[in-house]
Amino acid sequence: MARILITSALPYINGIKHLGNLVGSQLPADLYARYMRARGHEVMFICATDEHGTPAELAAAKAGKPVAEYCAEMHDVQAELANGFKLSFDHYGRSSSPENHQLTQHMAGRLKAAGLISEVSEKQVYSNADGRFLPDRYIEGTCPNCGYDRARGDQCENCTKQLDPTDLINPRSAISGSTDLEVRETKHLFLRQKSMRDSLRDWIKSKHDWPILTTSIALKWLDDGDGLQDRGITRDLDWGVAVRDGDAPWPGMEGKVFYVWFDAPIEYIAATAEWAHAQGLGDDAWERWWREDKGAADVRYVEFMGKDNVPFHTLSFPATLMGANFDGAEPWKLVDYIKSFNYLNYDGGQFSTSQGRGVFMDQALSLLPADYWRWWLLSHAPESSDSEFTWENFQTSANKDLADVLGNLVSRVTKFCRSKFGEVVPEGGETGPREAQLVADLTAKIRSYEQLMEAMEVRKSANELRAIWVLGNEYLQEAAPWSTFKTDPALAAAQIRLALNLIRLYAVISQPFIPEAAQSTMSAMASDDWSWPDDVAAALQLLPAGHAFTTPEVLFTKITDEQREDWQSRFAGVRS
RNA sequence: GGGCCUGUAGCUCAAUGGUUAGAGCAGGGCGCUCAUAACGCCUUGGUUGGGGGUUCGAGUCCCUCCGGGCCUACCA
Numbered sequence: 290m291a292r293i294l295i296t297s298a299l300p301y302i303n304g305i306k307h308l309g310n311l312v313g314s315q316l317p318a319d320l321y322a323r324y325m326r327a328r329g330h331e332v333m334f335i336c337a338t339d340e341h342g343t344p345a346e347l348a349a350a351k352a353g354k355p356v357a358e359y360c361a362e363m364h365d366v367q368a369e370l371a372n373g374f375k376l377s378f379d380h381y382g383r384s385s386s387p388e389n390h391q392l393t394q395h396m397a398g399r400l401k402a403a404g405l406i407s408e409v410s411e412k413q414v415y416s417n418a419d420g421r422f423l424p425d426r427y428i429e430g431t432c433p434n435c436g437y438d439r440a441r442g443d444q445c446e447n448c449t450k451q452l453d454p455t456d457l458i459n460p461r462s463a464i465s466g467s468t469d470l471e472v473r474e475t476k477h478l479f480l481r482q483k484s485m486r487d488s489l490r491d492w493i494k495s496k497h498d499w500p501i502l503t504t505s506i507a508l509k510w511l512d513d514g515d516g517l518q519d520r521g522i523t524r525d526l527d528w529g530v531a532v533r534d535g536d537a538p539w540p541g542m543e544g545k546v547f548y549v550w551f552d553a554p555i556e557y558i559a560a561t562a563e564w565a566h567a568q569g570l571g572d573d574a575w576e577r578w579w580r581e582d583k584g585a586a587d588v589r590y591v592e593f594m595g596k597d598n599v600p601f602h603t604l605s606f607p608a609t610l611m612g613a614n615f616d617g618a619e620p621w622k623l624v625d626y627i628k629s630f631n632y633l634n635y636d637g638g639q640f641s642t643s644q645g646r647g648v649f650m651d652q653a654l655s656l657l658p659a660d661y662w663r664w665w666l667l668s669h670a671p672e673s674s675d676s677e678f679t680w681e682n683f684q685t686s687a688n689k690d691l692a693d694v695l696g697n698l699v700s701r702v703t704k705f706c707r708s709k710f711g712e713v714v715p716e717g718g719e720t721g722p723r724e725a726q727l728v729a730d731l732t733a734k735i736r737s738y739e740q741l742m743e744a745m746e747v748r749k750s751a752n753e754l755r756a757i758w759v760l761g762n763e764y765l766q767e768a769a770p771w772s773t774f775k776t777d778p779a780l781a782a783a784q785i786r787l788a789l790n791l792i793r794l795y796a797v798i799s800q801p802f803i804p805e806a807a808q809s810t811m812s813a814m815a816s817d818d819w820s821w822p823d824d825v826a827a828a829l830q831l832l833p834a835g836h837a838f839t840t841p842e843v844l845f846t847k848i849t850d851e852q853r854e855d856w857q858s859r860f861a862g863v864r865s
Numbered sequence: 866g867g868g869c870c871u872g873u874a875g876c877u878c879a880a881u882g883g884u885u886a887g888a889g890c891a892g893g894g895c896g897c898u899c900a901u902a903a904c905g906c907c908u909u910g911g912u913u914g915g916g917g918g919u920u921c922g923a924g925u926c927c928c929u930c931c932g933g934g935c936c937u938a939c940c941a
Contacts, residue, residue, distance in 0.1 A: 301940090303940095342941065343941090425940095426940055442939085443940090502870070506869075506870095508869095513867080513937080521939075548939085549940095549941065596935070597935085601941095631934085631935080673870085673871080674870070674871050675870090677877090682876080682890090685890060686889090690889090696903095698903095700900050700901060701899045701903075708899085748878075749879080752878090752889075759904095762903095762904050766904060766905040766906085769899085772897090844901090847901065
């Protein structure tokens with residue numbers, strides 16, 4: 290039994306996430322966590338809301354609420370939706386938790402002690418009307434290059450030229466529109482990750498099995514142009530983790546907070562501490578997952594994220610953890626494998642939270658149960674390149690794979706049994722070479738499925754699982770119990786006994802993809818034996834003759850053309 | 866501008882430099898009648914974006930051109 294630590298990239302707090310966010314991190318992480326638990330491993334699966342930063346403050350202001358209150362509400366909303374999608378987090382934390390405040394400050398103190406923090410004075414744009422410093426992209430003005438009048442301070446979206454806020458003509462605040470801006474001097478802390486370039490490169494190059502998407506992004510940031518740059522880790526904001534040197538004040542940094550990208554990954558660790566405290570456990574309970582000197586030496590740590598998150602997880606966060614161990618006193622667990630994803634597009638364009646384009650988690654659940662979405666998203670996960678959601682494709686996949694191949698298999702077996710033998714596993718008869726062949730075929734494909742799941746080959750795993758379902762239909766076609774029942778009822782009984790057991794087996798191995806249907810199938814089969822079919826032949830004898838079951842309702846109703854057209858038009862524009 | 870990824874059947878995707886480039890869906894044919902008009906079997910369909918090169922052998926490696934996407938560090 291192995292110990293596996295799994296984290297999903299943290300969803301940002303400022304709104305309900307869309308399906309693209311879901312498939313890029315939380316959903317595949319859940320698939321992996323469920324599979325590893327099903328195989329009997331000890332799993333710690335962590336996620337949390339990422340609550341700090343300027344967008345959170347602005348979203349709260351827009352909602353007319355204090356930011357702490359806004360975040361608390363949105364956390365509950367997101368937690369509820371995660372629950373609706375059957376995301377099996379051991380803990381769904383908050384980056385604003387006391388645990389994260391404490392740990393973030395501790396890490397900063399360690400980095401300071403390591404000599405890895407520098408203080409830099411820089412000039413930034415301050416808006417008097419807004420009473421805040423403005424990040425570059427929150428300053429708008431006329432592009433000096435092309436004349437576009439809504440160019441942002443970091444880049445002109447019209448001509449793509451990189452800009453500095455001071456380049457803009459007639460600059461104004463993108464928040465209030467105010468032109469009462471001034472440049473102020475402000476002091477910030479920088480993480481001296483440039484000095485850790487070689488150790489970061491060595492570490493990344495030692496990871497030969499990582500997806501090319503992960504390593505290519507990391508190496509580009511390390512070595513492209515001037516190479517890895519030191520990074521500012523503080524901001525002039527109210528909402529966030531106050532800058533402190535561990536328990537002590539940090540002179541000169543009063544009123545400043547850590548940058549959200551500094552405290553967010555630390556929340557992976559802090560959320561595990563939140564979990565321990567919520568369980569009434571001591572610090573040793575979470576430290577055995579995160580500290581190699583306190584039990585984490587045998588932990589395998591896997592991170593899931595969209596490609597936009599890769600630089601922070603391959604460079605800044607490891608630099609933080611390595612730096613915090615400068616004297617060997619705090620060996621924090623570094624990631625062992627990073628599974629990164631491309632983007633999911635929506636019907637010819639991008640999903641967009643800010644523009645309300647696409648299907649969002651709450652809307653999805655209002656249309657169909659989670660399993661439909663889980664199956665489509667996972668079987669079309671954007672692993673090798675960006676992929677695209679279309680309603681036609683969604684309808685086809687759900688109807689063919691779930692309703693026809695799997696759902697109908699369950700129906701035809703249970704209903705046939707009910708009409709010929711009653712709602713009980715029939716007795717008598719013996720299986721023969723045909724059944725032995727089925728066991729051999731199942732075994733080969735299940736072993737293959739296991740390898741793909743362990744390798745986090747999400748789409749290929751889905752394909753293999755579907756192929757395993759198909760074996761059931763092939764067997765029935767060949768065995769034809771509806772024919773044998775007329776000539777040799779005992780043989781039909783043996784065939785149906787096997788088929789009923791096959792349904793239970795399918796529920797067990799399909800559970801990581803479609804947990805709700807798996808549960809309802811198990812309930813119908815009146816079984817709670819979720820043991821993994823290491824021995825397929827034995828697994829197909831678990832439901833003994835005489836075992837009563839209930840013929841389940843239709844497992845997956847089909848998506849009709851009318852529904853599809855309705856949804857297609859309803860979700861064609863932007864969310865109001 | 867620079868970098869990275871990507872381009873394979875009508876669609877969505879596979880294929881350690883090594884038989885005749887494979888699946889699912891869609892299309893065509895046959896079978897079955899237990900089942901959600903479901904299932905099974907057979908089948909049509911490819912100049913692997915274009916061009917050049919390396920090699921006994923290239924979808925795969927190199928060069929070049931074309932198309933799509935992403936990143937480029939103060940949104941996260």
